[in-house]
Amino acid sequence: MDTIFITGGSGLLALNWAVTIRDDSRVFLGLYDRKVSLTGVGSMFINLNSVDDLTNILSNCKAQIVVHTAGLTSVEECEANPELARHVNSDLSYNVAKACNRLGVRMVHISTDHLFSGDIPLVDENHPVNPKNVYGRTKAEAEIRVLETHPSALVIRTNFYGWGPKYRSSFSDIIVNALRTGKELNLFQDVYYTPILAETMVLQVHDLISKQAEGIFNVVGDDRISKYEFGLQLARQYNYDTNKINPVLMVEKADLVQRPHDLSLSNRKTCEFLKRHSGSITADIARLYKQEHLNKIKELKSL
Numbered sequence: 001m002d003t004i005f006i007t008g009g010s011g012l013l014a015l016n017w018a019v020t021i022r023d024d025s026r027v028f029l030g031l032y033d034r035k036v037s038l039t040g041v042g043s044m045f046i047n048l049n050s051v052d053d054l055t056n057i058l059s060n061c062k063a064q065i066v067v068h069t070a071g072l073t074s075v076e077e078c079e080a081n082p083e084l085a086r087h088v089n090s091d092l093s094y095n096v097a098k099a100c101n102r103l104g105v106r107m108v109h110i111s112t113d114h115l116f117s118g119d120i121p122l123v124d125e126n127h128p129v130n131p132k133n134v135y136g137r138t139k140a141e142a143e144i145r146v147l148e149t150h151p152s153a154l155v156i157r158t159n160f161y162g163w164g165p166k167y168r169s170s171f172s173d174i175i176v177n178a179l180r181t182g183k184e185l186n187l188f189q190d191v192y193y194t195p196i197l198a199e200t201m202v203l204q205v206h207d208l209i210s211k212q213a214e215g216i217f218n219v220v221g222d223d224r225i226s227k228y229e230f231g232l233q234l235a236r237q238y239n240y241d242t243n244k245i246n247p248v249l250m251v252e253k254a255d256l257v258q259r260p261h262d263l264s265l266s267n268r269k270t271c272e273f274l275k276r277h278s279g280s281i282t283a284d285i286a287r288l289y290k291q292e293h294l295n296k297i298k299e300l301k302s303l
Contacts, residue, residue, distance in 0.1 A: 002026070002065055003028070003062050004027050004028070004063070005063040006018060010033075012168050015300050016162045016198035017067060018041045019296040020198070020203065022039075027042065028043065028061050029041060029042070030046040038300070048095055049092070054099040058100070059103060066099075068109045070088070071089050071093075072085050072088040072135075075114070075135045075259060079134045082134045086138045089142050090138050090145060094149055101150040106153075107152075108156060109153055110158065111142070111155050111156060112136070112158070113193060113220070113263040114135055115139060115143075116131070118261045121192065121224060121262050122266040132258045133257050133258055147216075153214070154213055161196075161197065161198065162197060162291075163301055165300060165302075170198075171195075171227075175245075176234060176238065178244075179241070182244070184245075185231060187246070189227070189228035191226060191259075192224055194221050194225075196219065197221075199287065200287070201219050207274050218267050218270060220278065222278050222280055225281060232245060233281060237285045237289050
């Protein structure tokens, strides 16, 4: 069994990561301010501000792989607090990379698809970054610092969805819960991306790890769709009324922090490396639907 240590342990991705791999790996969640408990998963509060403290914790846990999911992901909050955003997204990522490099531990750094201007669809890993906001700039900086500090790190650019705990809803949670209660939703029809189910993404990342992948990989779904189309697909899977979803335009939302209109990433490099496709949005949404009734997801949702 590999020993996996996941930072940002109370976050949406970390929890989905833990329940996906805990039957085959020894998993620890590194927590900041919220205590969580999952069956078969260890957890502890950690201080990412101290490389020495983190090094000691990883050494004591005998961590073989560190998955760094901790970050400040709210675009609005990053824009309002740029110094905090840089500290959390860049400085703390550097600290994790330094501790992992010191111990010779594999590191998986979770990045984002908010790194580009949004003028070109299906951007690959070699395309120069050109972020439009503070969030994107701090995540782009983090990628550089992580790879300079720990050259064998695996940097994952992605946009995932999955089941969340009571205190943290995912994009798919928001849509399903609204439709389930008969509420109307406004979703952007001019924002495109390549979403992937968290479980699918996690399993692909571990396949990349097993094949000794290093550097930047886009781990996203095969399909480029709009946020509006994503909502329609969820509604159809659950047999909910698609008329409750209204198409709106982000270009008309002048009060929003500037964002790319096209977040889509090409997964060609990942698919060729793993010698398989990621899977369609239809298949992933069908899996999301089936997951809701699994005991592991029920446990996650109850947190």
